[in-house]
Amino acid sequence: MSHTTDHRDVVIVGGGHNALVAATLLARAGLAVTVLERLEHVGGAAVSARTFPDHDARLSRYSYLVSLFPDRLVAELGLRLELRSRDTASFTPYVHPDGTPDGLLVSADPAATAESFRRLTGGSTEISQWRDFYGDVEELAAVVAPTLLRPLPRASDLRDRTDPTTWSEVVERPLGEAIEARFANDLVRGVVATDALIGTFASLHEPSLVQNRCFLYHLVGNGTGEWRVPVGGMGAVTGELERVAREAGAEIVTATTVDTVRPDHDGVTVTAGRRTWRAGHVLSGVAPAALAELRGTPSAPPPEGSQLKVNLLLSRLPRLRSGIDPAIAFAGTLHLGESLTELEAAYAEAASGHLPTRASGEVYCHTLTDRSILGPELAATEAQTLTYFGLHTPPSTLPDAAAAQEAYARVVAAIDEHLAEPLTPLVLGVEVKTPSDVEAALAMPGGHIFHGDLAWPWLDDDETADTPAERWGVATEHPRVLECGSGARRGGAVSGLGGHAAAAAIVEHLGIGDLDLS
Numbered sequence: 001m002s003h004t005t006d007h008r009d010v011v012i013v014g015g016g017h018n019a020l021v022a023a024t025l026l027a028r029a030g031l032a033v034t035v036l037e038r039l040e041h042v043g044g045a046a047v048s049a050r051t052f053p054d055h056d057a058r059l060s061r062y063s064y065l066v067s068l069f070p071d072r073l074v075a076e077l078g079l080r081l082e083l084r085s086r087d088t089a090s091f092t093p094y095v096h097p098d099g100t101p102d103g104l105l106v107s108a109d110p111a112a113t114a115e116s117f118r119r120l121t122g123g124s125t126e127i128s129q130w131r132d133f134y135g136d137v138e139e140l141a142a143v144v145a146p147t148l149l150r151p152l153p154r155a156s157d158l159r160d161r162t163d164p165t166t167w168s169e170v171v172e173r174p175l176g177e178a179i180e181a182r183f184a185n186d187l188v189r190g191v192v193a194t195d196a197l198i199g200t201f202a203s204l205h206e207p208s209l210v211q212n213r214c215f216l217y218h219l220v221g222n223g224t225g226e227w228r229v230p231v232g233g234m235g236a237v238t239g240e241l242e243r244v245a246r247e248a249g250a251e252i253v254t255a256t257t258v259d260t261v262r263p264d265h266d267g268v269t270v271t272a273g274r275r276t277w278r279a280g281h282v283l284s285g286v287a288p289a290a291l292a293e294l295r296g297t298p299s300a301p302p303p304e305g306s307q308l309k310v311n312l313l314l315s316r317l318p319r320l321r322s323g324i325d326p327a328i329a330f331a332g333t334l335h336l337g338e339s340l341t342e343l344e345a346a347y348a349e350a351a352s353g354h355l356p357t358r359a360s361g362e363v364y365c366h367t368l369t370d371r372s373i374l375g376p377e378l379a380a381t382e383a384q385t386l387t388y389f390g391l392h393t394p395p396s397t398l399p400d401a402a403a404a405q406e407a408y409a410r411v412v413a414a415i416d417e418h419l420a421e422p423l424t425p426l427v428l429g430v431e432v433k434t435p436s437d438v439e440a441a442l443a444m445p446g447g448h449i450f451h452g453d454l455a456w457p458w459l460d461d462d463e464t465a466d467t468p469a470e471r472w473g474v475a476t477e478h479p480r481v482l483e484c485g486s487g488a489r490r491g492g493a494v495s496g497l498g499g500h501a502a503a504a505a506i507v508e509h510l511g512i513g514d515l516d517l518s
Helices: 017-028 071-077 110-121 125-147 155-159 164-172 175-182 186-196 210-219 234-248 288-295 340-351 401-416 435-442 468-472 497-510
Strands: 004-013 033-036 048-050 058-060 088-095 101-107 251-253 260-264 267-272 275-284 308-314 333-336 361-364 384-390 427-433 481-483
Touching: 004 017, 004 267, 017 033, 017 071, 017 234, 017 497, 033 275, 048 234, 058 234, 058 384, 088 186, 101 110, 101 186, 110 125, 110 186, 125 155, 125 164, 125 175, 125 186, 125 210, 155 164, 164 175, 164 210, 175 186, 175 210, 175 340, 186 210, 186 333, 186 340, 234 251, 260 275, 260 288, 275 497, 288 481, 308 401, 333 401, 361 401, 384 401, 401 427, 427 435, 468 497, 481 497
Parallel strands: 004 033, 004 275, 033 251, 088 333, 275 481
Antiparallel strands: 048 058, 088 101, 260 267, 267 275, 308 384, 308 427, 333 361, 361 384
16 A cells, blocks of 8 residues: 555644534635544544443433533534523532431522522521622633633733632632632532532642632633533534534544654644645644654653543432432532532542542433433433533542442442432443543543643733734644644633634634634
């Protein structure tokens, strides 16, 4: 077989959702674009799959909700998506000192939420603090969100438009300090804290503030931070992104493993087996650590993820000890073992290499909001899916299959603690994914869902911004290779931001357009 070389304007390595965003925008700008994907399908972690072979249900196997994807970008791309809101934000079961089971309900009904807080805390102070805190965070989000589709702002520009106390609490000091100062109840503190830990292994008092950055990303989407359910599952999101990319003229090549990425002064050579592509620029949708390996350059130790994912199919939702309707309790995010004390204890155990004694995590039911992911036979029954997203389970705590099974047993125990009946007899199918499993399936180093620690979505005042790639937060050490995935400055989560930023930097560099969507 002869060795072939294809010439393109842009080659994108990795076919995740960000790569498809970049491919669409660049192809529409008139560039010849090729996306190279290792798997037989595109989408990366944002896919749906028939997880249980014996049952017709297509779950969002890894990523499962949409929060950070800007509505403006969805409209610009022309995606035909339905994203549904949920009336229940969260339900956190607990037991009163006298042994009475109950739960903290945060919902779209202010009166029901206030009454739930009163039962937990005995008064109105905590709900008042809750409203004040999230009102302050929403004001910060309203300042940051409009900048996400523009070149990176300076930190001082945002700080000057934000309440000084809120800026200090969220950006300058460990988030745990603000949580402990604002709230007195341990359970309420934990409910606030969990948004700082999804995809992040840290104490709430971590001085690097990685938990603060995670918290901001989870609450800044579209200025509200609302997490919405994609009808049809995450595969519907990817399907639409693939559609618009192909319609724009982008070439998508699957089942192709890239071996090397070699930039020089006038282009980049990409090899995959016996095929070679020569491009003016390469965009990397893979993790920075994976890109360093492809380039043959030294890199820091690869990141490690810390999330345990459990996908379940149930014959019906279980009844809860508190007596709350399961359709309400499971409609949003059901918190398990997530008081602040439990979260910090779980982190301490995991940091010492031990699987946390008590599972801390969140449970989500897609099918209460969207039953289209079930086949006709299942949809006609009471069957429901549950997704558990566990915290503080890095690879060191899950060294083998036996440890993964033990972790699952602890998840079931954490759920059973609040049920009026055991969960296991209701389980029709189960899938457990450790960070190591995620790495094996998706080639994400360490199974880290953000490809590494999140960065602030702005530039420090003394950072250089001399090139389009620097201004858009997608630069690497070589000017012809740009980040376009979760490794971009505004990467992380299903947002399309990395793909948009990389495309914007390219069109600005070439002088062929303007993708500032402000």
